[in-house]
Amino acid sequence: MPDSRLQHVTILGATGSIGVSTLDVIGRHPERYAVFALTANRQVDKMVEQCSRFGPRYAVMVDADAALQLRARLRAAGCATEVLSGAAALAEVAAAAEVDAVMAAIVGAAGLEPTLAAARAGKKVLLANKEALVLSGQLFMDAVAASGACLLPIDSEHNAVFQSLPVSYQRNPGASGVRRILLTASGGPFRDSAVEDLEHVTPDQACAHPNWVMGRKISVDSATMMNKGLEVIEAHWLFGAPADQIEVVIHPQSVIHSMVDYIDGSVIAQLGNPDMRTPIAHALAWPERIDSGVGALDLVEISRLTFERPDLERFPCLALAYQALRAGGAAPAVLSAANEEAVAAFLDGNLGYRRIGDVISATLERVGVMAVDSLEAVLAADAHAREIARDQITKRSMTR
Ligand code: NAD
Ligand code: MG
Numbered sequence: 058m059p060d061s062r063l064q065h066v067t068i069l070g071a072t073g074s075i076g077v078s079t080l081d082v083i084g085r086h087p088e089r090y091a092v093f094a095l096t097a098n099r100q101v102d103k104m105v106e107q108c109s110r111f112g113p114r115y116a117v118m119v120d121a122d123a124a125l126q127l128r129a130r131l132r133a134a135g136c137a138t139e140v141l142s143g144a145a146a147l148a149e150v151a152a153a154a155e156v157d158a159v160m161a162a163i164v165g166a167a168g169l170e171p172t173l174a175a176a177r178a179g180k181k182v183l184l185a186n187k188e189a190l191v192l193s194g195q196l197f198m199d200a201v202a203a204s205g206a207c208l209l210p211i212d213s214e215h216n217a218v219f220q221s222l223p224v225s226y227q228r229n230p231g232a233s234g235v236r237r238i239l240l241t242a243s244g245g246p247f248r249d250s251a252v253e254d255l256e257h258v259t260p261d262q263a264c265a266h267p268n269w270v271m272g273r274k275i276s277v278d279s280a281t282m283m284n285k286g287l288e289v290i291e292a293h294w295l296f297g298a299p300a301d302q303i304e305v306v307i308h309p310q311s312v313i314h315s316m317v318d319y320i321d322g323s324v325i326a327q328l329g330n331p332d333m334r335t336p337i338a339h340a341l342a343w344p345e346r347i348d349s350g351v352g353a354l355d356l357v358e359i360s361r362l363t364f365e366r367p368d369l370e371r372f373p374c375l376a377l378a379y380q381a382l383r384a385g386g387a388a389p390a391v392l393s394a395a396n397e398e399a400v401a402a403f404l405d406g407n408l409g410y411r412r413i414g415d416v417i418s419a420t421l422e423r424v425g426v427m428a429v430d431s432l433e434a435v436l437a438a439d440a441h442a443r444e445i446a447r448d449q450i451t452k453r454s455m456t457r
Contacts, residue, residue, distance in 0.1 A: 064158055068094070069168060069186075070132045072100040072107070073162055075185045075211065077407065078109065078332075079162065094117060096146075096171075103126055105130045105456050115141055117147055120142075152174040162185040164275065169192055173200060179206045182201070182207065183209050184295075185211040187288060193432070209343055212288060213333065216336035217326070218296065218315045239315060240306070242308065243267060246267060248365075255410055268309075277400045277403060289382060291419070305367070374414050377418055378419070391424045394420075399450060407450065408454065409455055412453045415449075423449075
């Protein structure tokens with residue numbers, strides 16, 4: 058029997074690519090979902106549109122000027138949504154008692170505190186913001202276990218693995234009959250480019266992903282394959298899988314979203330059109346199924362599915378992520394923080410594309426071993442890594 062109770066949802070990062078897709082799915086099921094709060098950094102126009110359509114109780118703008126503008130525009134439009142401002146309000150609308158589910162779709166470390174607040178408050182946490190889990194790892198999973206939160210992956214690969222793993226895996230990976238988790242990767246826009254040609258790649262070229270339309274940061278991460286590296290670490294924490302059991306295979310069509318290989322030779326995969334509304338709808342309704350707006354997969358039309366092994370010389374960021382996962386402690390947090398700084402510098406035209414990996418590698422080498430057993434320790438590791446990464450970026454800056 059479907060649960061007839063309306064689910065109240067907060068969307069962190071509502072104006073982004075995942076946020077917009079989430080509202081698209083929610084808008085198809087007004088009898089199941091109501092929007093409690095929408096949040097954004099500073100995109101006023103999109104937020105006015107979203108508040109007018111979905112009438113949330115709260116809208117949070119992190120930027121104070123944007124909050125002022127939004128308040129005035131919503132008042133003029135006769136919309137009763139209350140506008141809050143500042144980063145602290147993100148955690149408030151994520152943990153509020155009225156909220157059932159939180160879509161964590163802020164990009165980068167900025168999403169850590171509100172996502173952790175949702176986990177600590179025992180919400181159904183729909184996790185798109187992989188950087189939050191990469192940064193806080195054990196701390197985040199402990200918070201989920203302590204509060205009884207329900208953590209569901211939105212990242213298409215992890216959602217596919219979640220759908221393909223046996224329920225016993227997390228309790229006892231050794232006895233579950235799983236041999237490997239196979240994360241698929243598109244290989245991004247430079248899968249076939251000569252490595253020398255990558256020297257002069259521009260931000261727009263890096264963001265032109267062949268299969269997915271996404272925010273600019275994750276698009277660059279997909280081009281360098283740091284996205285897949287972060288996903289290996291994400292899979293480790295989400296499912297409790299050791300690094301040696303997680304493999305990456307390039308699959309340019311992005312139709313198989315990931316697979317689980319069992320010791321009896323069975324491989325279970327989840328397939329679908331590359332559209333994030335599928336994992337979003339899956340996680341929102343789990344364990345039920347709802348219409349996501351995504352059309353049926355036409356395998357005959359696609360006709361060919363191909364696979365390649367990733368070339369670690371072309372994609373050094375993938376090797377760095379495995380290295381950080383194996384090193385443990387703060388290394389994944391350092392990797393993610395250095396990557397955010399390097400990608401931002403690249404997008405601003407201050408760092409060459411090929412230097413992104415160099416900056417991350419140099420930062421990992423320079424940051425000593427740190428424990429990350431509290432939110433404060435995670436934030437300190439993040440801040441320290443950014444400082445070192447910025448120094449490394451300046452040394453390699455294109456303007457010098
Ligand atoms: P995006 O850039 O399109 O949107 C980011 C959202 O976060 C926006 O609403 C923005 O206002 C908000 N935001 C940005 N900086 C902020 C800050 N400092 N404080 C508060 N809010 C801030 O990004 P996206 O592509 O939607 O990705 C969001 C997250 O989901 C990322 O972690 C990404 O890795 C993950 N993800 C995205 C996709 C995808 O298809 N786009 C797929 C899998 C995972
Ligand atoms: Mg993904």
